[in-house]
Amino acid sequence: MFFNRKQRISEKYAPVGKIGEGTYGLVYKARNIQNQSGNSEAESFVAVKKFKSFKSGDGISPTAIREIKLLRELKNPYIVDLVDVMLDEADKALYLVFDYAEHDLLEMIRCHHNRSAPHAMPMHTVKSLLWQILHGINYLHKNWIIHRDLKPSNILVTGLDKPPNERGCVKIADFGLARLFQSPLRPLTDVDAVVVTIWYRAPELLLGAKHYTKAIDLWAIGCIFAELVTSKPLFQGQEKERKGDDRNPFQSDQIDKIFRILGKPSVERWPGVIDLPHWSQAQTWQNYPCILHDRVRGLAKGSSGYDLLTKLLEYDPDKRITAEDALKHPFFTEEPRPTHIAFVDPNIDPYKSRPVTPLDPKKDIGWAMSATTSGTNGQTPMTRPMPQSAPLFSSAPPPFKRTRINDR
């Protein structure tokens, strides 16, 4: 059975350290206790997402509900696998347990960026990652789901802790903003104004579109494709802060960044643009030539890869390529062919392991501090046993800053 009500989370998973933090809550790396006792093979890990709840709002957070409800229905090799949900009624916490993935695209891209001798990601890896992302998104779209928040940090990639044929494999994660789009009960933008980190946000959204489509995910994939090739974000706009009642201000700098690289769209090329609220403002701006080929030198102008990129970064959402059609693009039938394992050699993982922050007794209350009390098979927990009531200034190990790969 998926879920055993009688079992406590500390009996199944032993926390190892923290791997992420966001407004929704915290993400931990944890060891799967049961798997270990069952066989002598390598230990298996999970990612445990702890949602803040109860105190911060009205019952279980809607983000958690959204993520659970969708992931319970989804099953695809390129979508993160929800293996368990645990409830802690005592501290009103909800834990989502995922299969562990060692990397995310953000870390992998950084690895190729800022080095003494910068080197691009191998084209075979780029193509395989892109192909897998498109597969995962095609599956979502076929199931009437828009992800809405695709960005490098939400795209995980498995490492060497997995069996050889499951390594270097994309796992699309973070469904906190994902939405079923079949006959929404309310216009999608009503519920929460902010959608998709602005660097990956599609131009129709930036110009104020109210009803958007799966095409927004394809724009984000286009941005990610370019970023994989060049190791740096394509459109790095300055985000305008939300002020007062305006929950969704016109992100003019982001639109400007896009226009400067792709050129300003014309009404002939994108007829629907005239209906968008912010177009009246943006259309008066200076025109620029398209310099995309100059920004993405790894893809020669005229190559199939460049052609696919321009089809993903098509202004008009109605003309933008779909995930299904993108998968049929000649880019994927040319050498090097994309593979299920994105690494050049399945036995060599060229990327650094995900940084794991030791547990912090100030923040990591509840299950996360149970590390020392549960059966950890003699493994040394990363923090000292620390009673919850310990004074905050005690000798707890200082939480060290998440170390960036490029700082080393």
Place this chain on the structure above:
Amino acid sequence: MAANFWNSTHYRHWLRKVDEVYKQADAMMKKDQSTFKEDEQNNIKVIYSQIISTLAMKSKLRQRVAATAIVYYRRFFARNAVRDHDPRLIAPVALYLAAKAEEHTLAAKIVVAQMADIYQADHPYPYSVIHVYDYEFKLIAALEFDLIIYHPYRPMIQYCADASFHDLVTAAWPILNDSYKSDACLRYPPYLIAIASIYIAGTLRDREMTNWVKKMNIDLQELADIIQYLSALYANPSIIRTSGPQVERINNKLQSHFATKIQNAQSGLAKKPPSSSRPKMSLKLAE
């Protein structure tokens, strides 16, 4: 998730295992028999399904949200006994959770206030938002986190459009609404309930429906079962309402059964130990 009903949790975990679900439901009914007679148990289900619809209407939520909540409510009581869990609390909690799952927001204090407002008994409505928060956890766990529910409304409209039965949509709609007063949603796939509702609606208007049904490529025996099951709702003359002496009697009975538990729980809440000592559940209605 319209594309893949056959891969859904609705189908795989619930409809395909309907025998298992019913075995459990029967065991729960037996467990309840010493406290609630069989017809009382049925009345409670019908009344509280109706109350969920009424609450949804008062909060201006769509029928779909109410329908999802009713499925949650019925799934919960297929696995739990009424004597252990108060329907007067489960019903509003089911709507509260369904609203979230259907991308609406419904504040717990609103649903409690509205429940208190329509509640009929010789005593005030005994639950507060704290109880709603507590039971939201229990409910979502009992549902095994399967929150997406398929409903027959959309397929019904689609089938009517395909067959040009445009006049039957408004006739079949209330039949679908009435189906939620029964366990049809636990027993049968929504697309078959949709076909059955159209068949009944057409037959009531003296239309010849057999040829259409034969072309649908479905199990006709199962369809006949559903038609009979839904028609039986109308054969029963005692149409239960959400108001009136019958409701009051049920609520008074529930109150006398649960009063001590609520009292114990509330005194437990009052002297809640500090959080560092890791209290057990603040509300112990379950045992």
